[in-house]
Structure formats: structure tokens, C-alpha cells
Amino acid sequence: MAADRSFGRVDLVKLVAALFVIANHTGPLTSWNKEADFVLTGILSHLTVPFFFLASGFFFFRPAKDGTRNKPPVKRFLWRVGGLYALGLLLYLPVNLYTGHFGPGLTVGALLRDLFFGGTFYHLWYLPALLLGTATIYALRLRLRDRTILILAGALYAVGLFGDSYYGLSAKSGALSGFYAQLFDVFGQTRNGLFFAPLFIALGAYAGSQAGDAGREGDGGGRSARRYGGLFAASLALLLLEGTVLHRLGLPLHEDMYIALIPADYALFRLLTARSSRSRRRLRYMSTATYLLHPLVIILVRGAAELAGVQTIVVGNSFVFFAVVTALTLLIAAALAILALPKASRKPGGQRAWVEIDLARLDHNARALREALPEGTGLMAVVKANAYGHGAVGVAKRLYRGGVRHFAVAEIGEAVELRKAGVKGDILVLGYTPTERLAELIRWKLTQTVIHADDARRLQAHGGRFKVHVKIDTGMNRLGEQSGNDDEIRSMYRHSRLEVTGTYSHLAEADSLDPADIAFSRQQIDRFRRAVALVWSAGLDPGRLHLQSSYGILNFPDLEMDLARPGIALYGLLSSESDATRTRLDLRPVLALKASVSRVHPVKAGESVGYGRSFTAASDTMIATVAIGYADGIPRELSERGGSVLIHGRRAPIVGRICMDQLTVDVSGIPDVRQGDAATIIGEDGDERITAGEMAARTGTITNEIVCAMGMRAAKRFVPEAGRRPARKALAGLHALR
Structure with a gap:
């Protein structure tokens, strides 16, 4: 599906489009031929902004992995783009003040129109247009189908069209002329986030929903590429004809909105996304920086040329002026991209094997789980077993930054490790804590589970004051006081030295949709509610209630509790990839496991490889040795059950x-494998992907066991934090215009 593919060609063309924007504002061909310059800057360059809108709509509204509509993080997107817009306003504020843009005659209405539609500077209009256009399409997608949205957005574009390139026709009608005069009083012009942007953002969203089709074609999207290539060529010819005719007839008020832009930009975008290609994040940053900064460079070059007395050479020659501005802008943009995205080494920190943790995906999963729950239900993130092999300290700190205030671990040692590392929030110890370690609960301000009535008496007798959660056994028969033991349950809340801040239980069959299992889960839920009602009826406070773990959230999302305890789902995984669930969330795997290729060498036909000579080459074979093994958590039997790794985006079978x-792996079909190359054991490489769930299925276990087994030897690398520099945070907004 589209959600699993990379589209580096879009990143490349976005940078080219940004150069067309520079051309639009410098007129590179005016010194030679004004008609040619019009074709370049008055027609062709206007493909660029719609393309930017298409890209934003495509990536923002990408569907979930099952092809269903995803609920994108609109607040985060608007906040980031709004921050970038605020940065643009500040950058160009001195210029606006110098030119008298905010002079004494500026009214409040004009200022608001400028901020919400005009951008205050000639190129900044794009950012408020993106904000308004995205918000509009997001709101429409909550209620309407894509085709209906396209019709509505197309109608808005038609209104804008006759206030732009076709305005000459509107001006001939008294009623239309008056209508557009009022429209201009409110919006300034129709090239904005209401009439222009929504159509292309909606087309981008629609393209995202259709992008999986190319991936399912037998030729890898070749037919789509040919079809959209032909459509783009035809549409481009129509665009040139349309722009030229309108220009010669003198109809445009502005030359920004054309009819042929719609099929031309859509076809170009579908052509670029017909096949996957490696993502180019630095080019993405550079295109945004180029768009944002080039007017400042124009001012800088004009001023420098005047000071140096070379205006005739640099500014008087339009192409030289364009070339100088472009070169200087690209240099600045490249420097900013390097600061924002330091290049990762082939094997981070020189490690033989490492685990990459994508914290942005962790944020995404936490949001998705929170949104699936009733309003007011918070998350208690389960970070036991080193956060299921993901690195408990780094995961907990990131989640705390994202608003999670409750964490759960298996035993006190894990809790103390988090506290020593500076993790804040409430930390609940789910299991038994030995008497000799009870004092540490108080010292480190931890919350202990009371696992039965006798355990409560043990804690009371210790002499300290403990914060506790009471566990009720509703049918799991593992830990907790039996739900039918009313007197014992009430007694657990009456101890003077125990401050009960929560009550919980655990569902034994939450991962099953079998009717009998669902009935058993419902019985557990009823037992829990009865126990809680018993506590309330005795005038006691059960504290925060929590019952759902990962599958409890997915299969019983409507339960109204104070907290939910996601574990494996928080890391973008299910215990088994074949599990069906009532709720389908766009959960994204957080962990990738990689290792270095340490040797590449030929093995002749008839020679064997490894212990026990379990593999004998049937023909001459190229073997790569990868520096990772079962001490790093790789199931030993994986080699006998079709296991493989990814090298250069292709599968290499384990032999x-x-x-x-x-x-050791067979790399006979993969060219140019060398010592130091990265092998992906779990994760993505190009179009290929190996999941922890696939590895679990091959070895007859569950995903939880696979990721928890990733031993301490494999270094943890938290992807967004790697190579962080002070400037990177300030430059993060450059990534918003994906």
C-alpha cells in the first residue's frame, strides 16, 4: 500500500519546482525574449505551487496500511506549518517595515486579510493557503467521500478561476464584476486557501488513496507510468495553449490559475509516484528552505551588486541575476539541510549490530491508541522488559514529552532504573516486590501493585507509607484478589499505611474474537465492575481504573476507564500479524534491527557453510557473513524456516x-555487497520489509518474544535524536511541507 512506500522522485521534483519559483520572481529570460520569459514564468512556473499542494495532500492524508482512511494528526500539522509561517513573517518583517507595508493607513481589516490570505510578502501567501486548504479538506473528509470533495473543491476553483486568469470574462458582466469586487475586498485575490489550494490538496489525498494500484500491477507500475506520462504531455501542451491564448486576449487579472493545471499537475504527480524510490529528506528540506528564503537572497544580491558597482552585469542581465540568486539560495538551503538532517553513517557509532528506534512512530502510535479510546481515558505505557526491547528510558522520556504520565513495569529493578535515568511520572510495579526491597518503593516514589489481601497486610506491617494499585483477579488466575472475595477486597482499601491510587485487572482472552472468548472477556469486565461497585458502596475510593491492555484497546475500545495499558501495540506491533481485531489502527513498527556485513566471499559448488555443514552450495555461491547471532535475539531455527535479511533493498536468504x-546469507543475486554494508534483520530497506511478526510466524512464537529478545549487546539508536544539533530543533518546521 502507499503507506509503506517511499517517493524520492517527489522530493527531487519539489526542489526543481522551487527553482521555477525563483525564476518566476527573477524573470531569467527577459533580457533576451519577453515572450519566452512569459512562457517560462507566466505559464510553466505556475505548475509548481499546485504541485506543492498535491504533495502535502498526498502525504498528509495517506491511507492506513489496510487501505482505509487514516485520521491524520491535523493539529500537529497545522501547528508546524503555522510555526513555519510565523518564522516567515518574522524574517520578512524588517523588509515590510522598511518598505512601509505596515504604514499608518493600514486598517485592521486589511491587516487580517494580509495575514490570513496574502501572507504579508509576495511568496508567503502559500503558507496560510496551505493551512486553510488542509483544514478545509480535513473537515470535509470527516463527512464526505473523496469524489464529492473533489466536486466541491473543483467548484471553488472555478470561482477562483474567473477572478484570476479568466477575470476578463467576469469583468464584462455587471453582476459578476460586482461579485468579484466584493470578493477581492475580503480576500485580496482568489489565489488563496479557499479557492485555489483545496482542489490540489484534495487531488493529493485522492492520489494517496489510489497509489497502491501501481504497486499491485504486474510490471511494478510501468503501465501507470506510461499512462500518466502521456496524460502529462497532453495536458502540458493544453496548458501552454491556454496560457498563451488568454495572455494574448488580455483576459487574466493574475496568471496563476489555469484549467489545464489540474490534469497536468495530477498526471505529473501520479507519474512520479507510479514507482517507489528512495526518500530524499535533505532535498525535501532544501525545497522548503529555497521557497522560503529566495526573496531575501534577491534583496541581498541586489544590494551587494549596488555596493560593488556591478548592477549592470549581475542585475541588468536577467539570466545572470537568476543564476546568482539560485546558486546562493541553494548553498544556504543545503547548509540548513545539513544542520537539520546530519547524514547517518552506514553503521551508527561503528556498531556491529544495532537497534533503530523511530520515536516519531512511537508518538504516532500513542496518538492513535489515545484517539481510539473514549475521551478522558489516558495511557499507562507498559515499558517492562526494556520497553519490549525498544529501550525503556528513551521510550518513557519520549512518551512523557508527548503527555503520557503513567508507566508500568514488571518489577522494581526496572522501575528504579527509570527513576535513576530521570524518568518522571507515575511508575507502577505490576509484579511482586520482595520485602527487603519495599523501602525502595518509598525512596524512588514508585507505586506498587497489591497482588492479594495477604500482600496488603504485608505492606501495612512493613511500617512505611506506600502508594498502591489494587489488582482484582477476574478470571486470569495469576495475580490479584479473587473478585468474589468481598471482605478481602474491602480490607485492601482500609489499611492506614496504603494510599490506594488505582484498581485494575487483566483480560485473559482480549486478543480473541471467538464468541466464547468474547463472552468470557465480558464476564471478566462484569466481575471487575462489580468489585469496583463494592468498593464504592463501602465508602472507599478505588482510584484510577484500568483494565485494557493492547488487545483490550483494539477489541473493547468503548470501555470507559481512567487508563488503558498498551504494551505491544504501543510499539506498532501485534502479538501475531494474523490476529483479527475489532478496531484497525494505523500502528507503525517502531523498531528496526540491523547489523554490519563483516565478510563477503565465494563458496564453490559442493562446499558447505557453518556448523554441522547444514548448508551445501548446489552451485557457486556468494556468501556474506553478518555480525549478529542468537545472542542478539535472533531465533536459531530461523535459518531452517525460510529466514532472510535485507541487503541493498533485496532479500538474502539465511543459509x-x-x-x-x-x-551467513546468500547474496549471489545481489550485486556489489561489501564489508561494512548494513543488513536489515527487522525493518524496511527500499521496497522490501521484514517484520518482527514475520520472524515470529516462521519460528512458531509471538512478536512479543522476538522484540523482547533483542539483547543488551545491540546498541539502541533513537532515530530522531541521532546527531541532534541545537539548530535542528529550530529548523524542524522545514519538514512540515512534505
């Missing part, structure tokens, strides 16, 4: 027995 520290 021979997996050793403690190494494994």
Missing part, C-alpha cells in the same frame, strides 16, 4: 546454522 554472534 547455514545461526551462530551465537554471526549468521
Whole structure:
């Protein structure tokens, strides 16, 4: 599906489009031929902004992995683009003040029109247009189908069209002329976030919903590429004809909105996304920086040329002026991209094997889980077993920054480790804590589970004051006081030294949709509610209530509790990829496991590889040794059950027995594999992907066991934090215009 593919060609063309924007504002061909310059700057360059809108709509509204509509983080997007717009306003404020743009005659209405539609500077209009256009399409998608939205957005574009390139026709009608005069009083012009942007953002969203089709074609999208290539060529010819005719007839008020822009930009975008290609994040940053900064560079070059007395050479020659402005803008944009996205090494920190943790995906999963729950239900993030192998400290700190204030661990040692590392919030110990370690609960301000009535008496007798959660056994028969033991349950809340801040239980069959299992889960829920009602009826406070773990959220999302305890789902995984759930969320795997290729060498036909000579080459074979083994959590039997790794975006089957520290793969079909290359054991490489769930299915276990087994030897690398520099945070907004 589209959600799993990369589209680096879009990143490349966005940078080219940004250069067309510079051309539009410098007129590179005016010194030679004004008609040619009009074709370039009055027609062709106007493909660029709609393309930017299409890209934003495509990536923002990308569907979930099952092809269903995703609910994108609109607040985050608007906040980031709004921040970028605020940065643009500040950058050009001195220029506006110098030119008298905010002079004494400026009215409040004109200022608001400028801020919400005009951008205050000639190129900044794009940012408020993106904000308004995205918000509009987001609101429409909550209620309407894509085709209906396209019709509505097309109608708005038609209104804008006759206030722009076709205004000469409107001006001939008294009624239309008056209508557009009023429209201009409110909006300034129709090239804005209401009449211009929504159509292309909606087309981008529609393209995202259709992008999976190319991936399912037998030729890898070749037919789509040919079809959209032909449509683009035809539409481009129509655009040139339309723009030229309108210009010669003198109809345009502005030359920004054409009819042929619609099929031309859509076809170009579909052509670029017909096949996957490696993402180019630096080019993405550069295109945004180029768009944002080039007017400042224009001012800088004009001023420098005047001071140096070379205006005739640099500014008088339009092409030289364009070339100088472009070169200087690209240099600045490249420097900013390097600051914002330091290049990752082939194997981070020189490690033989490493785990990459994508914290942005962790944020996404936490939002998705929170949004699936009733309003007011918070998350208690389960970070036991080193956050299921993901690095408990880094995960907990990131989640705390995202608003999570409750964490759960299996035993006191895990809780103390988090506190020592500076993790804040409430930390609940889910399991038994030995008497000799009870004092640490108080010292580190931890919350302990009371696992039965006798355990409560043990804590009371210790002499300290403890914050606790009471566990009720509703049918799991593991930990907790039996739900039918009314007197014992009430007694757990009456101890003077125990401050009960929560009550919880655990569903034994929450991962099953079998009717009998659902009935058992409902019985557990009823038992829990009865126990809670018993506590309330005795005049006691049960504190925060929590019952759902990951599958409890997915299969019983409507339960109204104070907290939910996601574990495996928080990390973008299910215990088994074949599990069906009532609620389908766009959960994204957070973890990738990689290792270095340590040796590449040929093995002749008839020679064997590894312990026990379990693999014998049937023909001459190229073998790569990868520096990872079962001590790093790789199931030893994986080599006998079709396991593979990814190298250069292609699958390399594991051959021979997996050793403690190494494994070997057949790379005969993969050219140019060298020592130091990265092998992906779990994760994505190009169009290929190996999931922890796939590995679990091959070895007859669950995903939880696979990721928890990723041992301490493999270094953890938290992707967004790697190589962070002070300037990076300030430059993060450049990524908003994906």
C-alpha cells in the first residue's frame, strides 16, 4: 500500500519546482525574449505551487496500511506549518517595515486579510493557503467521500478561476464584476486557501488513496507510468495553449490559475509516484528552505551588486541575476539541510549490530491508541522488559514529552532504573516486590501493585507509607484478589499505611474474537465492575481504573476507564500479524534491527557453510557473513524456516546454522555487497520489509518474544535524536511541507 512506500522522485521534483519559483520572481529570460520569459514564468512556473499542494495532500492524508482512511494528526500539522509561517513573517518583517507595508493607513481589516490570505510578502501567501486548504479538506473528509470533495473543491476553483486568469470574462458582466469586487475586498485575490489550494490538496489525498494500484500491477507500475506520462504531455501542451491564448486576449487579472493545471499537475504527480524510490529528506528540506528564503537572497544580491558597482552585469542581465540568486539560495538551503538532517553513517557509532528506534512512530502510535479510546481515558505505557526491547528510558522520556504520565513495569529493578535515568511520572510495579526491597518503593516514589489481601497486610506491617494499585483477579488466575472475595477486597482499601491510587485487572482472552472468548472477556469486565461497585458502596475510593491492555484497546475500545495499558501495540506491533481485531489502527513498527556485513566471499559448488555443514552450495555461491547471532535475539531455527535479511533493498536468504554472534546469507543475486554494508534483520530497506511478526510466524512464537529478545549487546539508536544539533530543533518546521 502507499503507506509503506517511499517517493524520492517527489522530493527531487519539489526542489526543481522551487527553482521555477525563483525564476518566476527573477524573470531569467527577459533580457533576451519577453515572450519566452512569459512562457517560462507566466505559464510553466505556475505548475509548481499546485504541485506543492498535491504533495502535502498526498502525504498528509495517506491511507492506513489496510487501505482505509487514516485520521491524520491535523493539529500537529497545522501547528508546524503555522510555526513555519510565523518564522516567515518574522524574517520578512524588517523588509515590510522598511518598505512601509505596515504604514499608518493600514486598517485592521486589511491587516487580517494580509495575514490570513496574502501572507504579508509576495511568496508567503502559500503558507496560510496551505493551512486553510488542509483544514478545509480535513473537515470535509470527516463527512464526505473523496469524489464529492473533489466536486466541491473543483467548484471553488472555478470561482477562483474567473477572478484570476479568466477575470476578463467576469469583468464584462455587471453582476459578476460586482461579485468579484466584493470578493477581492475580503480576500485580496482568489489565489488563496479557499479557492485555489483545496482542489490540489484534495487531488493529493485522492492520489494517496489510489497509489497502491501501481504497486499491485504486474510490471511494478510501468503501465501507470506510461499512462500518466502521456496524460502529462497532453495536458502540458493544453496548458501552454491556454496560457498563451488568454495572455494574448488580455483576459487574466493574475496568471496563476489555469484549467489545464489540474490534469497536468495530477498526471505529473501520479507519474512520479507510479514507482517507489528512495526518500530524499535533505532535498525535501532544501525545497522548503529555497521557497522560503529566495526573496531575501534577491534583496541581498541586489544590494551587494549596488555596493560593488556591478548592477549592470549581475542585475541588468536577467539570466545572470537568476543564476546568482539560485546558486546562493541553494548553498544556504543545503547548509540548513545539513544542520537539520546530519547524514547517518552506514553503521551508527561503528556498531556491529544495532537497534533503530523511530520515536516519531512511537508518538504516532500513542496518538492513535489515545484517539481510539473514549475521551478522558489516558495511557499507562507498559515499558517492562526494556520497553519490549525498544529501550525503556528513551521510550518513557519520549512518551512523557508527548503527555503520557503513567508507566508500568514488571518489577522494581526496572522501575528504579527509570527513576535513576530521570524518568518522571507515575511508575507502577505490576509484579511482586520482595520485602527487603519495599523501602525502595518509598525512596524512588514508585507505586506498587497489591497482588492479594495477604500482600496488603504485608505492606501495612512493613511500617512505611506506600502508594498502591489494587489488582482484582477476574478470571486470569495469576495475580490479584479473587473478585468474589468481598471482605478481602474491602480490607485492601482500609489499611492506614496504603494510599490506594488505582484498581485494575487483566483480560485473559482480549486478543480473541471467538464468541466464547468474547463472552468470557465480558464476564471478566462484569466481575471487575462489580468489585469496583463494592468498593464504592463501602465508602472507599478505588482510584484510577484500568483494565485494557493492547488487545483490550483494539477489541473493547468503548470501555470507559481512567487508563488503558498498551504494551505491544504501543510499539506498532501485534502479538501475531494474523490476529483479527475489532478496531484497525494505523500502528507503525517502531523498531528496526540491523547489523554490519563483516565478510563477503565465494563458496564453490559442493562446499558447505557453518556448523554441522547444514548448508551445501548446489552451485557457486556468494556468501556474506553478518555480525549478529542468537545472542542478539535472533531465533536459531530461523535459518531452517525460510529466514532472510535485507541487503541493498533485496532479500538474502539465511543459509547455514545461526551462530551465537554471526549468521551467513546468500547474496549471489545481489550485486556489489561489501564489508561494512548494513543488513536489515527487522525493518524496511527500499521496497522490501521484514517484520518482527514475520520472524515470529516462521519460528512458531509471538512478536512479543522476538522484540523482547533483542539483547543488551545491540546498541539502541533513537532515530530522531541521532546527531541532534541545537539548530535542528529550530529548523524542524522545514519538514512540515512534505
